[in-house]
Amino acid sequence: MDCSTQWSNGVRSGERPRDDLGSAGESGGQSGSGAVKMSRAVVLSDYARGPAVERLELGPVLPGGALVRIDAATVCGTDVHISDGVFEHLARLPLVMGHEGTGTVLELGAGTDRDARGQPLQSGDRIVWAHNWCGRCYFCAVAKQPTLCENTMGYGWGPYQKGAVNGTFSEHLHVAPDSRVLRVPDRVSSPLASAATCALRTVMHALDRLSRIRFSDTVAVLGAGPVGVLCAAAALHSGAHQVILIGAPASRLAATERWDLSARIDIDDTEPDQRIEAVRSLTDGRGADVVFECAGPPDAFTEGMEMVRAGGAFMVIGQAHGQTVPVPTTAMKVRQLTVRTSLSADISHFHDALQFLDRHGDALGLESVVCSNTYTLEQVHDALASMRAGSEMKPVIVP
Numbered sequence: 001m002d003c004s005t006q007w008s009n010g011v012r013s014g015e016r017p018r019d020d021l022g023s024a025g026e027s028g029g030q031s032g033s034g035a036v037k038m039s040r041a042v043v044l045s046d047y048a049r050g051p052a053v054e055r056l057e058l059g060p061v062l063p064g065g066a067l068v069r070i071d072a073a074t075v076c077g078t079d080v081h082i083s084d085g086v087f088e089h090l091a092r093l094p095l096v097m098g099h100e101g102t103g104t105v106l107e108l109g110a111g112t113d114r115d116a117r118g119q120p121l122q123s124g125d126r127i128v129w130a131h132n133w134c135g136r137c138y139f140c141a142v143a144k145q146p147t148l149c150e151n152t153m154g155y156g157w158g159p160y161q162k163g164a165v166n167g168t169f170s171e172h173l174h175v176a177p178d179s180r181v182l183r184v185p186d187r188v189s190s191p192l193a194s195a196a197t198c199a200l201r202t203v204m205h206a207l208d209r210l211s212r213i214r215f216s217d218t219v220a221v222l223g224a225g226p227v228g229v230l231c232a233a234a235a236l237h238s239g240a241h242q243v244i245l246i247g248a249p250a251s252r253l254a255a256t257e258r259w260d261l262s263a264r265i266d267i268d269d270t271e272p273d274q275r276i277e278a279v280r281s282l283t284d285g286r287g288a289d290v291v292f293e294c295a296g297p298p299d300a301f302t303e304g305m306e307m308v309r310a311g312g313a314f315m316v317i318g319q320a321h322g323q324t325v326p327v328p329t330t331a332m333k334v335r336q337l338t339v340r341t342s343l344s345a346d347i348s349h350f351h352d353a354l355q356f357l358d359r360h361g362d363a364l365g366l367e368s369v370v371c372s373n374t375y376t377l378e379q380v381h382d383a384l385a386s387m388r389a390g391s392e393m394k395p396v397i398v399p
């Protein structure tokens, strides 16, 4: 969580409730699939009772889908909020928790023979999967914005329908038909690839919508959770002249000490005016060419706007509080700011994320920066508690 004392608003930063939303998943069948008939999974049926491990029936693998064994499932602040009932109006109980994961193919449905890159798929391959999108609605077919698909199904958001396990906190998962999948490069670990299925692909989508970062640019990133830290990593390798990471706690900033960041600003030690001044002082008084808001709270939006130079770009990825934030529209126009937003990602951004990890993951030490302790399914309460407390970047569940 891009958590902080100053930016705390009770809502997980960098993650948006609609990210994994959509209509119900496909219904499961009656018979088991292959040799595997049942799966232990973390099920949320009742907010008062909380998540519990249950044994679920595994239905048949549908055409276009797949059955995977989950190798690693990373925990997201969104999972904490789903568990806590913060997204009560969006989540549909009962649900199998978890939307981030890497799995090994056990069975492929008819027609699932290649990944989105065109590489042949077979049992034993390690894969990640995007949310499914229909390809037929206005947003898929005309607008070419599948992240706005009206017919998508969200892993980890429910509802669970008998036979189809659609959450990653589980031994097994049914990859839904029309969920685009990608093989994971050998050099990328399963926990790190899992983290890429939410935070890093979100960053890649934002970079895509931003068009480009110039070699002369100064990039400021607000938020030191998984999204913010990975955004800083991507900005570093995008050619930006300077990258400034702003967030808390200090341990998260320190985790990036080997990176060639121009500045790390701890929001626990500074006031907003000091941070805005610090960014301006690094840019001859102008402000950053590009500011990424990856933090979440309303104040981060207001502060980020002040950090952008005249004519610069403000990319909003983090806002997830449901409140209305006053915007100085006249100043925004006079300063000719470009304000853009981005949510979730399509499979092309998953591809970008995996390629980035393959090329830069080791050099940046990303696995140790992003992935923290490992938990079993039965320890899910501990993993969620740790995430809730902000004491870990990304707990990893290994079923």
Ligand SMILES: [Zn+2]
Pocket: 015, 075, 076, 077, 078, 099, 100, 198, 199
């Ligand atoms: Zn997530």
Ligand SMILES: [Zn+2]
Pocket: 133, 134, 135, 136, 137, 138, 139, 140, 141, 148, 149, 150, 151, 152
């Ligand atoms: Zn669609």
